[in-house]
Amino acid sequence: MVNRFLQGTLILTIAGFVVKAIGSINWILLSRVLGGEGIGIYQMAFPIYLLSLQLSSAGIPIAISILTAEKIARFDYKGAQKVFKLSFYLLFATGLFFSILMWFGSDWLISSGYIIDDRAYLALLALSPAIFFVTLISCYRGYLQGWQLMTPTAVSQIIEQLLRVVVMLGAAYLLLPYGLGAAAGGASLGAGIGAFGALVVLIYYYYKLPKSPDDAHKQPDGPGESSGSIVKRLIKLAIPISLASLMLPLVANLDLFIVPRRLEVAGFSTSQATELFGYLTGMAVPLINLATIITAALATSIVPAISNANAIDDKKGVYYRTAGAMRITFMSTVPFTLMLYVLAEPVVSIIYNAPRAAEATQITAIAIFFLGMHQVTTGVLQGLGKPTIPVVNMGVAAICKVILNWNLTAISWLGISGAAYATVADIGVAALLNLIWIKKYTGYFLDFSLLWKNIVSAIIMGVAMFFLYAPLETIMHQFFAMAFTALIGGIIYVVVMVLLKGLNRHDGERMPVIGKFFRGKEK
Structure with a gap:
C-alpha cells in the first residue's frame, strides 16, 4: 500500500x-x-x-x-x-x-x-x-x-x-x-x-x-476533550508556529540593514552594494526556495503523519516516517545542490539576464540541502507537538548569521559572497539543531549509509555536467544546452544511485502513481 x-x-x-x-x-x-x-x-x-x-x-x-x-x-x-x-x-x-x-x-x-x-x-x-x-x-x-x-x-x-x-x-x-x-x-x-x-x-x-468512517464504531478512551482545552492547545501550538513564520521576514530585514552597509565598508559604492544585494536576495535566494518545492510539500504532509503516530505512542511509526521523509529529502536536495552549483551562470543568465549573480548563486546552492532538511525536521518537530524548538533554533541560527554577515561581508575579497556564506550557515545551523532534538525524541539522526551514496552520485553527476555543458553551448541555444545537460545529469545520478544500491525496487513500490508498475514485477 x-x-x-x-x-x-x-x-x-x-x-x-x-x-x-x-x-x-x-x-x-x-x-x-x-x-x-x-x-x-x-x-x-x-x-x-x-x-x-x-x-x-x-x-x-x-x-x-x-x-x-x-x-x-x-x-x-x-x-x-x-x-x-x-x-x-x-x-x-x-x-x-x-x-x-x-x-x-x-x-x-x-x-x-x-x-x-x-x-x-x-x-x-x-x-x-x-x-x-x-x-x-x-x-x-x-x-x-x-x-x-x-x-x-x-x-x-x-x-x-x-x-x-x-x-x-x-x-x-x-x-x-x-x-x-x-x-x-x-x-x-x-x-x-x-x-x-x-x-x-x-x-x-x-x-x-465520510460522515461515518469505517472504523467509527471504535471509541476513544475517556470523555471527550473540553472546548476550553482545545482552544488552549490550539493557541499553545499556534504561537510558536506563528513566531517561526515571523522569523523569516525578521531575518530578511536584518539582511537589509546589515549587508548593504557592510558592502560599503568593503569598498563598494552605494549603487554597487544595492546591485550585489539584489543578486543575493532577489535572485539567488528565490532559486533556492524554488529548488525545495518537494521538501516544502513533504514538510506539510509529514506534520499530520507524525502527529497521528505520536498520538497513539507508535514510536516505530514516528521513527520510520521520519527516516522515510529524510530519505526523500536527500534524494531531492543533494542532486539539485550540485545541479545549480554547476549550472549557476546559465540559470541566472536565462532567468534574470544577470550572469554576475552566478557567484552568489553557486555559494547559496549549498543551502538547498540544508533548507530541505530544515523544512522537514521542522515539520517532524511540529508533528511531535514541539513547535517551540524550531523557533529557538532559528533564533540561534539568526544570531550566527548576523555575526557572519557583519564580519564576512565587510571583507573586500569576499563582499556579497560573505553574505551568501552567512545565509548557508544560517540555514545549516538551524537544520543541525533541529536534527539534534529529533535524535532526542525519535532516535533518528542521519542515515550516513544512504547520504554518502547520494553525495557520490551527485558529484559524479556534477562532474559530467561540467564537462558536457561547455561543448553543448557552442552548438545550441543556451537554454537547450542547459536543459539537456540537466536531463543527462539527472539520468546519470539515478543510474549511479541504482549501482550503489541507494535506489531499489522498494523505493519504486512506495512511489505514488508509478508504484504499481514496480509491484507488478514481483512474480
Whole structure:
C-alpha cells in the first residue's frame, strides 16, 4: 500500500510547480500591462495584506492539522469535528476583524504617510476582502490535512491561482485607461476572487468527508476533550508556529540593514552594494526556495503523519516516517545542490539576464540541502507537538548569521559572497539543531549509509555536467544546452544511485502513481 504521506507529498509538489509556473507567467504579463510604476503601486499595498494575513491566522492552520490528526488516530471523530468548529469560529472572527480593519484603515495608511502614494488606496480596498476568505481557507486546509488529505489543498491552490491570474490581468487591462491606481486596484481584486474560488473547492471536499468512517464504531478512551482545552492547545501550538513564520521576514530585514552597509565598508559604492544585494536576495535566494518545492510539500504532509503516530505512542511509526521523509529529502536536495552549483551562470543568465549573480548563486546552492532538511525536521518537530524548538533554533541560527554577515561581508575579497556564506550557515545551523532534538525524541539522526551514496552520485553527476555543458553551448541555444545537460545529469545520478544500491525496487513500490508498475514485477 502506498504510504499516504508520500502520496500527499507528490500531490502538493505537483501543485506547487503548477502554481509557481502560473504565477511566474502572470507576473511577467502583469508587469507588461502595469509597467514598473504600476507594479510599484501594487507592491505598496501587498505587504500590508500579507502582514494582515499573518496576524489573522497566526499559525493556527498547522495547529488544526496536528490536533485533527491526533483525534483521528484515536478514532475520536467527534473530537476532530470539534477542533474544526472551534477553529472555524476563531478564524472567522479574526479574518473578519482584519478585513474590516484594512478596509477602514486604508484611508489612514495613506493620510498618515505610511504609504506615500495615494494611488495605492484602491489596491488596499480591493485586497481587504481577500483577508477574510484566505483566513477561512487556512482553516479548511488545516483540517483536511489533519485527515492526511492533500488533494483538496492542491486543487484549491491551482483553482485559486488560475482565478487570481485571470482577474488580475483582465481587470488591470480593462481599468488601465482610468489610471494606474485603478489598474493596480483591479489587479488586486484577483486575490479575493481567487480565494473565494478556493474556499468553494475546500467546502466541497469538506462535505465529501465520510460522515461515518469505517472504523467509527471504535471509541476513544475517556470523555471527550473540553472546548476550553482545545482552544488552549490550539493557541499553545499556534504561537510558536506563528513566531517561526515571523522569523523569516525578521531575518530578511536584518539582511537589509546589515549587508548593504557592510558592502560599503568593503569598498563598494552605494549603487554597487544595492546591485550585489539584489543578486543575493532577489535572485539567488528565490532559486533556492524554488529548488525545495518537494521538501516544502513533504514538510506539510509529514506534520499530520507524525502527529497521528505520536498520538497513539507508535514510536516505530514516528521513527520510520521520519527516516522515510529524510530519505526523500536527500534524494531531492543533494542532486539539485550540485545541479545549480554547476549550472549557476546559465540559470541566472536565462532567468534574470544577470550572469554576475552566478557567484552568489553557486555559494547559496549549498543551502538547498540544508533548507530541505530544515523544512522537514521542522515539520517532524511540529508533528511531535514541539513547535517551540524550531523557533529557538532559528533564533540561534539568526544570531550566527548576523555575526557572519557583519564580519564576512565587510571583507573586500569576499563582499556579497560573505553574505551568501552567512545565509548557508544560517540555514545549516538551524537544520543541525533541529536534527539534534529529533535524535532526542525519535532516535533518528542521519542515515550516513544512504547520504554518502547520494553525495557520490551527485558529484559524479556534477562532474559530467561540467564537462558536457561547455561543448553543448557552442552548438545550441543556451537554454537547450542547459536543459539537456540537466536531463543527462539527472539520468546519470539515478543510474549511479541504482549501482550503489541507494535506489531499489522498494523505493519504486512506495512511489505514488508509478508504484504499481514496480509491484507488478514481483512474480
